[in-house]
Amino acid sequence: MNTQTVLTAMLPEHILLLGILLLLVLEIGSRREREFLPVTLVVAFAAAFAAARLYLGDYAGTPFPGQFSVDPTGSLAKAVVIGMTIPVLLMSGGEFRGPRFSILLLSSVYGACLLFSSDSFLTLFLGIELMSLPVYALVLLAMNRPESVEGALKYLIVGGAGTATLLLGISFTFGATGSFELAAFAQAITLGDPLARAAVVLVLLAFYLKAAVVPFHGWAPDAYEAASVPVTAYMATVIKAAVLLAAVRLFVGVTVPPSLVALLAALPLVSIVWGNLTAMKQESFRRMIAYSSIAHAGYLFFAFLGAEPGRYEAVVFYVIAYGLMNLLAFVCLPTGTDTVRDQMDNLKGLFHRSPYAAILIAAAMLSLAGIPPFPGFVAKFLIFRNVIDAGYTGWAVAGLIGSYLGIYFYLRVIQYMFMSEGEATAEAPPRAAVFAASLVCLLPVILLTVFPGWLIDRL
Amino acid sequence: MSEAVMLNWILFLPMLGIGLLLLTPKPREDLMRGISFAVMALQFLLTLCLYAQFDADVKGLQFETRLPWIADWGVYYHVGLDGLNILLVLLTAFLGPLVVAGAFSAIKKDVKLFYSMVFFIQFAMMGTFIAQDLFLFYVFWETMLIPMFLIIGIWGGERRIYATLKFVLYTAFGSILMLAAVIYLVYSLKTQSGINSFAFTDLYAARLPLNAQILLFGAFALSFAIKVPIVPLHTWLPDAHVEAPTAGSVILAGVLLKMGTYGFIKLGFPLFPGATAAYTPIVMVLAVISIVYGACLALVQNDIKKIIAYSSISHLGYVMLGLASLDLIGIQGAIIQMVSHGLTAGGLFLMVGMIYERCHSRDLAAYGGLAKLLPVYSVFFMILTLAAVGLPTTSGFTGEFLVLMGAFNAAWPLYLAGSSWPLVLACTAVLGVVLGALYMLRLAQQFLYGESRAPHQPLSDLNLREKLILATIVAAVFALGLFPDSFMHKTELAAREYQERVMAQPAQAWVMNEPAGRNAP
Numbered sequence: 001m002n003t004q005t006v007l008t009a010m011l012p013e014h015i016l017l018l019g020i021l022l023l024l025v026l027e028i029g030s031r032r033e034r035e036f037l038p039v040t041l042v043v044a045f046a047a048a049f050a051a052a053r054l055y056l057g058d059y060a061g062t063p064f065p066g067q068f069s070v071d072p073t074g075s076l077a078k079a080v081v082i083g084m085t086i087p088v089l090l091m092s093g094g095e096f097r098g099p100r101f102s103i104l105l106l107s108s109v110y111g112a113c114l115l116f117s118s119d120s121f122l123t124l125f126l127g128i129e130l131m132s133l134p135v136y137a138l139v140l141l142a143m144n145r146p147e148s149v150e151g152a153l154k155y156l157i158v159g160g161a162g163t164a165t166l167l168l169g170i171s172f173t174f175g176a177t178g179s180f181e182l183a184a185f186a187q188a189i190t191l192g193d194p195l196a197r198a199a200v201v202l203v204l205l206a207f208y209l210k211a212a213v214v215p216f217h218g219w220a221p222d223a224y225e226a227a228s229v230p231v232t233a234y235m236a237t238v239i240k241a242a243v244l245l246a247a248v249r250l251f252v253g254v255t256v257p258p259s260l261v262a263l264l265a266a267l268p269l270v271s272i273v274w275g276n277l278t279a280m281k282q283e284s285f286r287r288m289i290a291y292s293s294i295a296h297a298g299y300l301f302f303a304f305l306g307a308e309p310g311r312y313e314a315v316v317f318y319v320i321a322y323g324l325m326n327l328l329a330f331v332c333l334p335t336g337t338d339t340v341r342d343q344m345d346n347l348k349g350l351f352h353r354s355p356y357a358a359i360l361i362a363a364a365m366l367s368l369a370g371i372p373p374f375p376g377f378v379a380k381f382l383i384f385r386n387v388i389d390a391g392y393t394g395w396a397v398a399g400l401i402g403s404y405l406g407i408y409f410y411l412r413v414i415q416y417m418f419m420s421e422g423e424a425t426a427e428a429p430p431r432a433a434v435f436a437a438s439l440v441c442l443l444p445v446i447l448l449t450v451f452p453g454w455l456i457d458r459l
Numbered sequence: 460m461s462e463a464v465m466l467n468w469i470l471f472l473p474m475l476g477i478g479l480l481l482l483t484p485k486p487r488e489d490l491m492r493g494i495s496f497a498v499m500a501l502q503f504l505l506t507l508c509l510y511a512q513f514d515a516d517v518k519g520l521q522f523e524t525r526l527p528w529i530a531d532w533g534v535y536y537h538v539g540l541d542g543l544n545i546l547l548v549l550l551t552a553f554l555g556p557l558v559v560a561g562a563f564s565a566i567k568k569d570v571k572l573f574y575s576m577v578f579f580i581q582f583a584m585m586g587t588f589i590a591q592d593l594f595l596f597y598v599f600w601e602t603m604l605i606p607m608f609l610i611i612g613i614w615g616g617e618r619r620i621y622a623t624l625k626f627v628l629y630t631a632f633g634s635i636l637m638l639a640a641v642i643y644l645v646y647s648l649k650t651q652s653g654i655n656s657f658a659f660t661d662l663y664a665a666r667l668p669l670n671a672q673i674l675l676f677g678a679f680a681l682s683f684a685i686k687v688p689i690v691p692l693h694t695w696l697p698d699a700h701v702e703a704p705t706a707g708s709v710i711l712a713g714v715l716l717k718m719g720t721y722g723f724i725k726l727g728f729p730l731f732p733g734a735t736a737a738y739t740p741i742v743m744v745l746a747v748i749s750i751v752y753g754a755c756l757a758l759v760q761n762d763i764k765k766i767i768a769y770s771s772i773s774h775l776g777y778v779m780l781g782l783a784s785l786d787l788i789g790i791q792g793a794i795i796q797m798v799s800h801g802l803t804a805g806g807l808f809l810m811v812g813m814i815y816e817r818c819h820s821r822d823l824a825a826y827g828g829l830a831k832l833l834p835v836y837s838v839f840f841m842i843l844t845l846a847a848v849g850l851p852t853t854s855g856f857t858g859e860f861l862v863l864m865g866a867f868n869a870a871w872p873l874y875l876a877g878s879s880w881p882l883v884l885a886c887t888a889v890l891g892v893v894l895g896a897l898y899m900l901r902l903a904q905q906f907l908y909g910e911s912r913a914p915h916q917p918l919s920d921l922n923l924r925e926k927l928i929l930a931t932i933v934a935a936v937f938a939l940g941l942f943p944d945s946f947m948h949k950t951e952l953a954a955r956e957y958q959e960r961v962m963a964q965p966a967q968a969w970v971m972n973e974p975a976g977r978n979a980p
Contacts, residue, residue, distance in 0.1 A: 351572075366605060371631075372598040378529075381642070385532075388642045397639045404635045411608065411627060419612045419620060453529035 151226020349422020789865015
């Protein structure tokens with residue numbers, strides 16, 4: 001262990017940790033209610049900047065050999081995840097007095113950062129747990145509503161089951177290969193004896209559970225609806241992105257063997273179809289987004305059928321496009337209590353109350369539906385191109401037809417906003433922070449719409 | 460300004476128009492209308508300049524721009540004009556200002572959004588026509604759905620939500636399969652020749668095995684056939700037309716339907732010559748069915764918009780017949796017929812819109828004897844009706860006559876060789892002309908003659924704006940009918956090239972095996 005490497009390589013994590021400590025001290029030191037938003041924001045910005053800097057400098061370092069190493073792909077993933085937290089922070093400003101929200105959020109992001117640098121299953125497990133545990137608490141922060149408690153509990157229990165599955169998978173992997181290194185997973189895939197196969201399946205199922213792939217999706221709609229809007233936005237974007245990016249790290253060096261194709265393609269396909277079908281009849285906006293995110297988890301796992309460089313490219317582009325679009329939709333949701341914001345009826349006539357918000361939500365929905373020219377289309381194209389390049393044309397066609405099922409419910413949101421009459425009351429202009437959050441999402445979206453090549457060439 | 464730059468200006472002017480509209484303060488609706496008209500008129504003028512500069516004796520693309528867009532995948536921003544798209548670009552730019560002017564009095568709600576969406580769809584349509592890169596083409600192709608969804612859904616009639624969802628879901632289904640085909644096509648090109656490219660010219664050169672060609676052709680053809688629409692995939696069209704606002708109907712009939720036929724002539728047939736050779740008979744049969752079936756349905760409708768909608772199905776059947784005949788005259792006739800249909804159907808929808816603004820009814824039975832009530836209106840209506848029927852000296856005659864001539868040209872050698880079905884098809888297509896006269900004259904007779912009645916009286920005849928709009932269209936109809944030569948000359952080389960591409964026997968015969976280096980699916 002080299003002290004200097006530990007200091008530079010872990011810079012994003014250190015900044016996050018300092019931020020958490022600072023917030024704790026501030027909380028202890030002051031008895032008045034305060035906004036901790038500016039502090040948190042500065043911390044997140046600094047951490048994202050540090051991560052991006054490490055990436056752009058092609059920095060690589062190994063502060064803890066065998067456990068924790070930093071490479072450009074990991075730094076990029078950190079930059080993406082921390083960057084997506086910034087709009088979440090901005091939109092949450094008024095809803096949580098006190099630092100609890102910020103501390104929990106930063107801890108969760110810290111966990112996600114550990115994931116992208118983990119070299120062994122131990123660090124990976126630590127990262128996943130550190131990322132998930134604060135979110136259970138975050139969901140519970142909205143506990144003034146009775147259904148919140150239920151949703152949080154469900155999330156906790158199912159999440160715990162996921163943890164247990166992961167641990168079992170890890171120990172089987174250890175049993176089959178005698179190693180805790182992440183590379184042991186790739187080894188286990190090639191091994192093919194029953195223990196190794198069980199290990200692969202269990203680890204994969206744990207990831208499916210965290211990413212909400214059918215049939216392990218049951219927690220998502222309830223948890224999404226139970227939490228307050230910023231927390232839902234965080235779960236739908238940052239957590240999902242982190243799980244998928246970690247899975248990409250886990251799959252480094254793996255060419256998917258035919259025996260695994262059924263698991264890697266069938267469940268995601270079911271997820272796409274089921275998620276899209278169920279989303280059609282939801283009357284709550286966040287439940288709809290939950291089912292949509294279940295479908296999107298399906299598309300994302302499709303990417304793993306493809307070969308290595310394309311897989312990374314597809315997943316990174318997809319989580320960025322998908323995350324930005326979801327954040328944009330959540331940021332622009334009309335104000336009100338969580339229950340009011342949830343109702344689809346509340347969106348009716350939004351265009352006349354607030355054209356800016358309505359147009360941005362519409363763009364987000366079209367992008368999620370994968371309709372060009374929005375980045376969601378290029379992302380979908382990337383995924384299915386890789387699947388076809390890998391020779392799985394049949395699966396790709398099935399997945400594309402599954403994605404067709406999703407168009408209707410996204411259009412329904414636009415129909416509500418533009419084509420239905422709503423109450424005539426004018427929407428209050430958004431707070432400056434929320435407006436800033438929408439800009440933080442909008443500018444990269446415009447960049448990716450006009451020049452998708454800019455990002456793709458850099459991956 | 461060089462011509463290539465001018466073409467880019469033509470493409471992006473509508474986006475500039477949206478920018479200007481966004482800057483206009485909300486209450487200044489008249490200013491918005493003025494801006495929209497001015498931008499569209501400018502676009503038309505620029506297009507006219509380009510049309511004049513377009514050299515009919517040069518093969519291939521002119522006024523090209525080619526810039527890397529997604530360099531990693533070989534996707535280029537590649538636009539240019541050739542003989543296949545030049546007339547359609549001209550038609551799109553020509554209808555633009557008329558659509559805008561036609562909506563001056565009809566659209567009172569959300570004016571800013573409306574003209575923004577008209578600009579947006581104009582941008583997407585223009586882009587689809589001039590794109591020379593498959594990825595770019597697909598992006599523009601799909602983008603068209605968004606503004607049309609909103610135009611029908613916000614400013615449409617009573618069942619607008621149903622109609623607009625049906626329109627989008629129908630078209631999107633075709634597009635999804637086309638997307639899979641696009642990816643697979645580009646992938647096969649890469650495995651076959653090592654080129655990572657989406658350029659049309661590279662893809663034309665790809666020689667796929669016949670079984671792959673058939674599947675890919677099926678996916679492309681389904682998407683295009685829905686857009687045309689070819690019977691039996693037409694059911695979205697009457698709903699969309701009837702519920703759309705006038706401007707929406709004009710864009711739909713005038714330009715959007717041509718996307719399907721343009722897709723066939725630019726991509727569907729020439730990309731897959733093997734599959735085309737195998738499936739032209741089916742395409743021809745479906746085209747003739749569309750001609751006759753569309754005409755028969757038009758004959759029994761009582762909603763004026765529906766009559767014109769079904770007549771569109773019939774008229775686009777001719778286009779498909781001409782394209783599938785693979786005879787030079789037939790192909791050129793099909794292109795002329797596309798433009799002609801854009802003018803006549805667009806004009807008729809504008810006229811229906813004008814009477815609807817006055818009487819708020821589209822029910823044919825509610826009207827009669829308008830010739831006495833609205834003499835100027837009736838003259839224009841009669842001219843456009845006769846043009847749609849295909850009276851000589853109008854554009855409709857040129858188009859239909861050439862297409863039928865092409866069909867007979869193609870059928871005759873086959874008849875001499877002993878197969879008579881192409882001749883039967885061609886003769887059946889002629890039946891469509893008779894039916895066409897029947898339903899259009901039935902419409903004109905009930906509408907213009909007989910006892911004078913209208914749901915809302917007294918009626919005011921056309922005002923100056925409306926007269927100017929219709930006079931422009933009528934002038935274009937006669938120009939195309941009286942001097943088809945100059946227009947056809949511009950398309951001739953491209954039509955020849957298309958013909959060669961589709962008829963060409965590939966160097967290696969179509970082998971029934973997979974390209975080398977492919978895993979099992």
